Amino acid sequence: MESSLLIDPLVRQEIEGGAHAAINLCWTCQSCTTECPVNLATNRLNPMKIVRMANFGLIDELISDPSIWYCQSCNRCIQVCPMTVKPVHVINYIRELILQKNLISRDTYQQFNDLLRRFHRVRRYGILTCLKKEKLSLSAEKFNELLNTPITPEEESVLMDFSSELSPSLLKTLNDADTFSCFTCSACSSSCPVFLERPLFEPQSVFRMANLGLTDKLLSSTWIWLCIGCQRCTDNCSQLVKGHATIESLRALAVKEDFVPVSFASQLKEMEKVIYPYLLDEIDKLLGLPLKDTAQKQN
Numbered sequence: 001m002e003s004s005l006l007i008d009p010l011v012r013q014e015i016e017g018g019a020h021a022a023i024n025l026c027w028t029c030q031s032c033t034t035e036c037p038v039n040l041a042t043n044r045l046n047p048m049k050i051v052r053m054a055n056f057g058l059i060d061e062l063i064s065d066p067s068i069w070y071c072q073s074c075n076r077c078i079q080v081c082p083m084t085v086k087p088v089h090v091i092n093y094i095r096e097l098i099l100q101k102n103l104i105s106r107d108t109y110q111q112f113n114d115l116l117r118r119f120h121r122v123r124r125y126g127i128l129t130c131l132k133k134e135k136l137s138l139s140a141e142k143f144n145e146l147l148n149t150p151i152t153p154e155e156e157s158v159l160m161d162f163s164s165e166l167s168p169s170l171l172k173t174l175n176d177a178d179t180f181s182c183f184t185c186s187a188c189s190s191s192c193p194v195f196l197e198r199p200l201f202e203p204q205s206v207f208r209m210a211n212l213g214l215t216d217k218l219l220s221s222t223w224i225w226l227c228i229g230c231q232r233c234t235d236n237c238s239q240l241v242k243g244h245a246t247i248e249s250l251r252a253l254a255v256k257e258d259f260v261p262v263s264f265a266s267q268l269k270e271m272e273k274v275i276y277p278y279l280l281d282e283i284d285k286l287l288g289l290p291l292k293d294t295a296q297k298q299n
Ligand code: SF4
Pocket: 025, 026, 027, 028, 029, 030, 031, 032, 033, 047, 048, 051, 080, 081, 082, 083, 084, 085, 086, 087
């Protein structure tokens, strides 16, 4: 039997109008999919497929697709798309639609956001393991223990040592990213998704420490590796400090000055292959995914 796919142009227009994602420009190059960190770690989130489904007007299929909830909003798909398509905007639009249809309660949605926030505790543990040159092994029990164990501010406190000096490499890094223009208003921190788990990471403090030359502490810490590169700090800085670029350069400096090996970024990718599947399973459990049956009942 032949099967055919009927494209609904009205639904497609509705998605485009709501999401402002320029989906019609997608030429299916797959850059978003090959760069998505969640997909790299799990093979379970395909932003190109989501954009493709939106272009076909497959709204019911999108609503019931569990991967809509796997996105970490790192904006990487937007940054790499040569056609200025914004896959994550489609994802956020579909999530909003699911909430409007009451397929997921606001309370459950709150718990979902809380889970994403606490997941940064597991990321920190994974990064620390890599910094200690140890191999990460994780069980579901350990994953949950990490999720449920807050990091105390004391664990991440910094002893100020003003004897530090700015090295020429650091000076160049900070000049290139306009980091010295920071006047500590904290707009970067307020917009940072990782800062939601406050004791772990604060972008404004990272920039401040860099400006004060506290490099040894910074370059050996988990902070510069906890950033997910979403660029919200840069977009929200009135002083035009390029926060994400500062952190990227600090990572390069950590490699150059032997705080971490050249292979550190790929070690982190391997570590993410261990931790992300646990997160996605937790999301499935929490939200009762897939939502298909409920979605069809609603229509
Ligand atoms: S990167 Fe852009 S053009 Fe390429 S598949 Fe993804 S959305 Fe489409």
